[in-house]
Amino acid sequence: MRVVKLKKKNLVPFLRKLEEFGEVWGPVKKGDRYVYAHTDPENFDLKALRTIIPPKKFFVPPKFRMFTFKEDEWNEEIDTKKRILFGLHPCDIHGILILDKLFLSNYPDPYYKTRRENTAIIGLSCEPDDKCFCKSTNTHSVEEGFDLALSDIGNEYLVWIGSSLGDDLQKMGEDLIDEDVTEADIKKYIEWRKKRDGMFRTDIDLTAMPDIFEISYNSPIWEKLGEYCLSCGQCSMVCPTCNCYDVEDNYRVGSEIERNRHWDSCMFREYSLVAGGHNFREARSERLKLFYTHKLAGYMSIFGKPACVGCGRCADTCPVGINVPNVAKALKGEKVDAIWAKEVKDAG
Ligand code: SF4
Ligand code: SF4
Structure with a gap:
């Protein structure tokens, strides 16, 4: 170069x-x-x-x-x-x-x-x-x-x-x-x-995350996080690697039809709602688990690195302190400085 x-x-x-x-x-x-x-x-x-x-x-x-x-x-x-x-x-x-x-x-x-x-x-x-x-x-x-x-x-x-x-x-x-x-x-x-x-103040070891996610699949931590999550979807909107979208057709004047595409979020309840009314992820805890599994385990097991680039936007944005460093630490049993931390600790 x-x-x-x-x-x-x-x-x-x-x-x-x-x-x-x-x-x-x-x-x-x-x-x-x-x-x-x-x-x-x-x-x-x-x-x-x-x-x-x-x-x-x-x-x-x-x-x-x-x-x-x-x-x-x-x-x-x-x-x-x-x-x-x-x-x-x-x-x-x-x-x-x-x-x-x-x-x-x-x-x-x-x-x-x-x-x-x-x-x-x-x-x-x-x-x-x-x-x-x-x-x-x-x-x-x-x-x-x-x-x-x-x-x-x-x-x-x-x-x-x-x-x-x-x-x-x-x-x-x-x-x-x-x-x-x-x-x-x-x-x-x-x-x-x-x-x-030498200037980084936030340091998390993510290497074992795919295994930790396997082990923690039924952890009560997800339920506790779900109680606090607002399903606002801000974490998805600000994340540089979130990419889900929805497509919809709209009729316009003169029977012309337009097809539009817009951002969607797996944090929204409607995201996993299918025809017939079944919702694969009705609970917020399930939706959070999907988001974090994608970021720290799923992509990693295919491409060898997380789908999180450490930008800190989720930490800057989530109104209740749910973000990658906090979730990763909680899953590893480490102390977390967030409003839901005490309850997570009690649940663990
Ligand atoms: S820190 Fe990771 S998960 Fe959070 S917004 Fe940035 S890339 Fe996305
Ligand atoms: S984790 Fe935070 S930013 Fe994401 S949907 Fe829940 S409350 Fe909103």
Whole structure:
């Protein structure tokens, strides 16, 4: 992988040049949180740690029209707009790699595939807060899944070129790029990584999780968690790897029909309701068990790693303190600092 350098003062002019490829989106502050916005790069907030909604929304929007049809007319609506997503952190890039496996493997999803092919990804290094645990999920660094990735080494960024598109992008701003990467620059990067790796305050050993889930299938912990869960689905919406959706047909004026797709969540009661009125997961405890089995056991037994990238969004979002670190700790019998912890302890 080729590495070049970019002075920090040249970042905004560089990103402006990339508008030649497509819309440049990046993190901006909204209240005390962050969201992605298409705006002048001057407005991007490089201190943003996690956006409310992860970048999955660019590849699978919360709601979109798939096609319309009327008698023998058929109009598919595939979004081909070119975009650049700037400022993605390693955990979110790993989240996209997980979605790639699900949406592009056996039966490629044309809506996802087209958006993915038309979107360039520019990563940015970051430092963790107390909710980040991407070191535990081994998603705190990236070797693939980006076109360019910027690592902060002081007054400059090291720029890793991860694809031929990335090479084209850096050529668009080549007058701002410095090809001369020195040994001292690499040393600075190695030192920064060591320092960053020592900054994680949340650490969970997830290696034995598939076995722990087997053993804990009938654990009373699930019942207790279910008593607190509100079935609000926020954990699914903010999770970079949650990908369930529903499809519905709507009749429009003139007997045209549109087919729409929108996000769904296994935390919702209706999710497992089938024709005839049977619900496979009527109880909230069952729905929680499904969510967490997917994150920490199911995907792991097929792909060798969890379907959780340690971004901390569930910890940041769940109103009752149900999140990956707390659930993993509770299942291992460790002390949990959450409102349901005392009862879980009593039940165990
Ligand atoms: S389960 Fe939670 S920490 Fe893991 S990727 Fe999803 S939102 Fe992030
Ligand atoms: S676990 Fe938390 S965020 Fe998820 S549905 Fe239950 S209450 Fe909502």
